[in-house]
Amino acid sequence: MEKEFHVAIVPSPGIGHLIPLVEFAKRLKNDHNISATFIIPNDGPLSISQNAFLDSLPNGLAYLLLPPVNFDDLPPNTRIETRINLTVTRSLDSLREVFKSLVAETKMVALFTDMFGTDVFDVAIESGVPPYLFFPSSAMSLSFSFYLPTLDQMVSYRLDCLRWLDGQPRGSVLYISFGSGGTLSTVQLNELAMGLELSKQRFLWVVRSPNDQSNSTFFDSHGQKDLLDFLPKGFLERTQGNGLVVPSWAPQAQILSHSSTGGFLTHCGWNSILETIVHGVPIISWPLYAEQKMNALYLTEGLKVALRPIVGENGIVGHLEISRVVRGLMEGEEGKTIRSRIQVLKDSAANVLGEDGCSRKTLEHLASKLKHKV
Structure with missing residues (x-):
């Protein structure tokens, strides 16, 4: 059976960065049958809310946790932006191995990351996969966070x-x-x-x-x-x-x-x-x-x-x-x-989010572009 189209998504740390990317991936899956795997850099155990959120991902969306990075060498007053970026860059070697396996197992058409994860572009390019920067702003980002997932499996x-x-x-x-x-x-x-x-x-x-x-x-x-x-x-x-x-x-x-x-x-x-x-x-x-x-x-x-x-x-x-x-x-x-x-x-x-809205039409254009890359 022919493999379905697939994308990899690398979110930088923080559930606020993850949620819009999940909404984006659900749109790709539900409207255009493009499945996704989230590859998640981290510096240790995820929070209860992050684990519950990831475990509630719908069919067609999967996730993999990379080995945690170590920050013992950083001073206590290191800025949060620096820690976020270093979580991604120090995960590149393990990301590279996971991504190669996904490319071999799926019909990989793209790798997406957010503004803190652009170092992963090299990993995608090495495997011949187009990298994309996910940067939702102004009206366009409304389509990616219109609704949070239905959280049926969350805590009581x-x-x-x-x-x-x-x-x-x-x-x-x-x-x-x-x-x-x-x-x-x-x-x-x-x-x-x-x-x-x-x-x-x-x-x-x-x-x-x-x-x-x-x-x-x-x-x-x-x-x-x-x-x-x-x-x-x-x-x-x-x-x-x-x-x-x-x-x-x-x-x-x-x-x-x-x-x-x-x-x-x-x-x-x-x-x-x-x-x-x-x-x-x-x-x-x-x-x-x-x-x-x-x-x-x-x-x-x-x-x-x-x-x-x-x-x-x-x-x-x-x-x-x-x-x-x-x-x-x-x-x-x-x-x-x-x-x-x-x-x-x-x-x-x-x-904007309606049937003829510019946000929906822009996503349709992107999905078409991804499919025609193969």
Whole structure:
């Protein structure tokens, strides 16, 4: 039997880099019968959410974990961007062997990687396979992250948070998440908790253990501490019924698409921005690292679909300011104006992803090009 068309995909570390590539691969498989294997560089055990996500890949999409690289020679203050790049470059030898085997076993038509993985181009070229850079930006990237996978195999609290949303009034819940790697200091996390309680608004908060050294935890694959160790004393009891705290991870696309969700407090990572615009959910922007401050400025000053809390002179957003912004988005006049504006963007996104949309047509063109390379 003739082999089907196949592509290899090498994502750089971070589930936020992996998810758009999986959406891309699902489109290729479902619409054009091009299967894919994800070859994943890493520096040790993957997180619970990453493992669960990879194990839920649909038929036609497979993954292979490369041997973990060692970072014992790096200084403790090495930047996250450097660690991401080195994870890829130090995996090239093992990637080369895996890729050669895949080329021999499949009808390999391309190798895709993201902006941090361009060193893998040489591996593809050596085997006579065309390399492609996956760089989703602006409207085009909407097609790659329109929906997260249906996470039927995820851990049980996924169902709990969606069931909780089912019981809330329409548009009444503020969803709070700082992405797959974002975290707050102990002081800031406590101020956020007090601000949410003071606002009296309903909320669903994806919370992660505080980190007083960094605002990101991309390379922390260990479990959470007891929530009661760092949330304000009595916070869970006082907000019971009005709010729900979910540790570490939640199915973001499903939450943003839920009718009870009326706002999104986000770190302004690009994946989160695309998802909230596609679902028409108003924004509170709280950038942490990388390009997020630029994204936040674009949302607040350019598109005018977000509110941004004012940071105090001590570098902390206080609980009174948090309460003010949350109430403003969820029940104030500012929130009503933002809802109107973001609905226009939601409609535009739907048009781009429609049957005759430019995003769908661009992907059709790419799939045709890949097939005719053989």
